[in-house]
Amino acid sequence: MRIGIFSDVHANIEALTAVMEAFKSERIDDYVCIGDTVGYGASPNECCDIIREVAKFTILGNHDAAVAGRMDYSYYYDAARHALDLHARQLTPTNMAWLKGLPYERREGEVTFCHGSPINLEEFEYIFSTEQAARCLDIWDELNTVTFIGHSHLCKSFALSRDDVFEVVAQKFTIRPDHRYIISVGSVGQPRDYDNRASYTIYDTTEKVFEFKRVPYDIDASAQKIFASDLERNFGNRLFLGV
Numbered sequence: 001m002r003i004g005i006f007s008d009v010h011a012n013i014e015a016l017t018a019v020m021e022a023f024k025s026e027r028i029d030d031y032v033c034i035g036d037t038v039g040y041g042a043s044p045n046e047c048c049d050i051i052r053e054v055a056k057f058t059i060l061g062n063h064d065a066a067v068a069g070r071m072d073y074s075y076y077y078d079a080a081r082h083a084l085d086l087h088a089r090q091l092t093p094t095n096m097a098w099l100k101g102l103p104y105e106r107r108e109g110e111v112t113f114c115h116g117s118p119i120n121l122e123e124f125e126y127i128f129s130t131e132q133a134a135r136c137l138d139i140w141d142e143l144n145t146v147t148f149i150g151h152s153h154l155c156k157s158f159a160l161s162r163d164d165v166f167e168v169v170a171q172k173f174t175i176r177p178d179h180r181y182i183i184s185v186g187s188v189g190q191p192r193d194y195d196n197r198a199s200y201t202i203y204d205t206t207e208k209v210f211e212f213k214r215v216p217y218d219i220d221a222s223a224q225k226i227f228a229s230d231l232e233r234n235f236g237n238r239l240f241l242g243v
Contacts, residue, residue: 007150012189035061
């Protein structure tokens with residue numbers, strides 16, 4: 001089975017549309033979204049509508065949780081908090097109900113999907129370094145063969161043995177036996193690795209092969225929608241830079 005995995009769309013319909021179009025040539029059996037459909041961008045309902053239709057299931061992200069009233073986000077910086085408040089007002093009742101019902105985690109065979117670290121799921125902790133991944137050594141026996149996460153907006157992969165962690169620096173690689181993998185799938189709608197193309201990934205559960213993919217999209221159209229809205233202009237500016 002080939003799974004199309006993506007995360008952190010952040011209400012960027014132009015990026016999401018480009019990713020869905022790119023997936024069409026990849027023989028995907030199921031789609032999985034790992035959270036943060038909303039926040040930052042100008043098209044929250046449009047993105048919710050598409051993901052609700054195409055994804056086999058979607059995981060709750062921290063921005064989703066905030067908009068749905070499932071977490072305290074009073075400590076977020078002003079512009080991010082304002083965007084979440086705006087999206088909460090804009091979402092249709094159907095999309096709001098969908099966010100309210102999303103799970104923190106889903107396990108499918110040897111694969112786990114969650115938005116942040118698999119430790120303390122409701123805390124949405126980041127994993128984008130070997131030091132952060134190493135915290136998962138304490139739960140090595142509880143980890144699935146592969147855990148897919150989002151949240152950092154970075155494309156990062158870590159392999160864990162029982163007593164060590166190393167970063168896997170490859171765009172495509174095979175899952176090795178006797179290891180656990182934590183793979184951060186990057187961001188569709190707001191990449192932060194200085195590559196402004198939308199990120200998406202593919203995992204072949206039969207061949208045990210994982211691959212990072214990128215696709216360009218109409219960044220100007222997405223940014224102009226932000227500039228014309230009540231959202232912070234920097235949310236649009238950063239799309240051009242991939243930060």
